[in-house]
Amino acid sequence: MGRFRSVLLAQADDLISLVYPRLCLACRQPLLRNEKHLCMLCRYDLPETGYHEDTGNRVARHFWGRVRLEAAASLYSFGSGSKVQKLIHALKYENRPEIGDMLGAYYGLQLRKSAPYSSARLIVPVPLHPLKEHRRGYNQAARFARGLSETMGIRAGTRALERINFTETQTRKNRQQRWENVRSVFRVKDAGQIRDTRILLVDDVVTTGSTLEACARALLDAGARGVTVATIACAAHL
Numbered sequence: 001m002g003r004f005r006s007v008l009l010a011q012a013d014d015l016i017s018l019v020y021p022r023l024c025l026a027c028r029q030p031l032l033r034n035e036k037h038l039c040m041l042c043r044y045d046l047p048e049t050g051y052h053e054d055t056g057n058r059v060a061r062h063f064w065g066r067v068r069l070e071a072a073a074s075l076y077s078f079g080s081g082s083k084v085q086k087l088i089h090a091l092k093y094e095n096r097p098e099i100g101d102m103l104g105a106y107y108g109l110q111l112r113k114s115a116p117y118s119s120a121r122l123i124v125p126v127p128l129h130p131l132k133e134h135r136r137g138y139n140q141a142a143r144f145a146r147g148l149s150e151t152m153g154i155r156a157g158t159r160a161l162e163r164i165n166f167t168e169t170q171t172r173k174n175r176q177q178r179w180e181n182v183r184s185v186f187r188v189k190d191a192g193q194i195r196d197t198r199i200l201l202v203d204d205v206v207t208t209g210s211t212l213e214a215c216a217r218a219l220l221d222a223g224a225r226g227v228t229v230a231t232i233a234c235a236a237h238l
């Protein structure tokens with residue numbers, strides 16, 4: 001691109017930003033020209049857990065005695081009203097699927113150096129119900145999987161699992177009831193793709209863990225050689 005043209009484009013960019021300021025997805029302050037999605041401050045300020053380097057971390061322990069996982073970790077921990085929660089909200093409800101790509105690509109740079117994660121041969125996102133995915137236009141977990149796939153060099157099987165029922169609203173149920181509610185809902189679509197394969201199962205957040213537990217069981221029942229779990233964030237009160 002010619003220098004003159006790139007100067008013009010940069011000026012046009014500034015002009016557009018004046019009218020429609022691009023905002024940081026975490027703190028909602030205007031972004032500088034060289035910043036993308038997140039401002040510099042938030043980028044360094046978001047609370048990374050480092051859990052992928054700690055096999056006995058809070059997320060992994062959350063699944064002990066429930067389902068056999070090789071390892072489990074989340075990039076961030078979040079409390080209510082936090083910057084991470086705003087980021088997740090934008091990813092799920094404000095039509096910003098590119099946040100999933102970005103955080104996946106970023107987390108992949110860490111996970112590819114960590115053995116239980118990097119030895120996976122297929123990245124499988126938790127599926128949304130098809131109607132919900134249609135309404136939203138994308139599955140945020142699949143976008144996260146795509147980002148991870150890019151920097152880890154591992155194939156993403158975004159249709160490997162399917163969700164076959166509606167679940168009733170979960171808000172008034174305890175953990176046991178939620179589990180009953182979600183149990184039969186996930187199914188492996190192509191067992192040949194899963195059998196004898198190490199799977200990295202991914203989702204946006206871990207709260208109760210019952211969805212991830214159900215998906216991991218479906219994968220193990222279909223003959224997966226092992227399942228590791230990675231999510232963007234975990235609830236601070238897990």
Ligand SMILES: [Zn+2]
Nearest residue numbers: 024027039042
């Ligand atoms: Zn910010």
